[in-house]
């Protein structure tokens with residue numbers, strides 16, 4: 001496939017490596033320097049675009065790809081408050097968008113089991129639940145997109161928790177969540193690639209369910225695999241749809 005890389009930072013550069021390794025070509029690399037002059041005509045002819053940029057740019061990039069008729073895989077997080085609007089635009093334009101807060105196989109299995117765990121513990125009200133995420137100090141958004149997906153999996157399977165609230169440790173006064181609020185605690189530490197933990201605590205014990213990324217390679221390979229899956233499809237998809245264990 002001919003791939004456009006939208007964003008050429010930590011993720012874009014690793015994705016390039018995996019794309020070449022899997023026999024694809026890089027059609028164009030876009031960052032904030034050449035993005036302002038880019039038009040739909042410039043990207044026509046590419047098979048797919050992969051966006052790992054920044055939230056406002058990802059929204060612009062999705063619009064550009066819809067205009068050009070180029071399918072786009074979006075790994076960028078921090079724009080999910082606009083999800084419904086983007087979905088409507090994509091379906092109206094008969095376009096092709098696949099998004100996901102995390103493209104690694106490990107985290108997608110984690111998402112799946114997180115839902116099962118929440119369902120299993122739903123009757124046992126003696127357990128309170130909280131989510132923790134740890135990322136590098138350069139991360140722009142909090143909570144992480146992955147933590148939001150985890151929280152949604154818990155909220156969908158809880159009759160106690162109604163919404164999530166976030167606190168960034170060290171940045172603000174500590175939030176004391178109300179019983180119906182699911183706390184997502186964000187930590188920003190050095191160069192941590194991404195660690196997510198779900199904690200169920202009762203008076204007598206604690207269950208910890210944790211995923212630790214050792215590098216960004218799992219995210220990058222997953223993004224290329226997602227682009228291969230999207231090739232030739234129309235519609236608005238989540239990365240979870242590409243994994244058989246979710247069927």
Ligand SMILES: NC(=O)C1=CN([C@@H]2O[C@H](COP(=O)(O)OP(=O)(O)OC[C@H]3O[C@@H](n4cnc5c(N)ncnc54)[C@H](O)[C@@H]3O)[C@@H](O)[C@H]2O)C=CC1
Nearest residue numbers: 007008009010011031032053057075076077101102103219
């Ligand atoms: N879904 C997933 O599996 C993962 C998602 N991410 C998300 O991907 C995004 C990028 O992460 P990193 O590569 O670590 O960040 P980064 O800061 O290293 O790279 C972002 C890149 O976007 C570029 N950029 C800025 N404005 C742009 C524009 N208007 N058009 C195109 N490019 C532009 C910057 O030059 C930079 O190269 C973040 O939102 C992060 O949360 C990161 C890892 C995995």
Ligand SMILES: O=C(O)C1=N[C@H](C(=O)O)C[C@H](O)C1
Nearest residue numbers: 077101102139144145146194
């Ligand atoms: O910004 C990052 O680095 C990451 N972002 C994604 C997120 O917000 O969940 C995925 C991964 O955890 C790394």
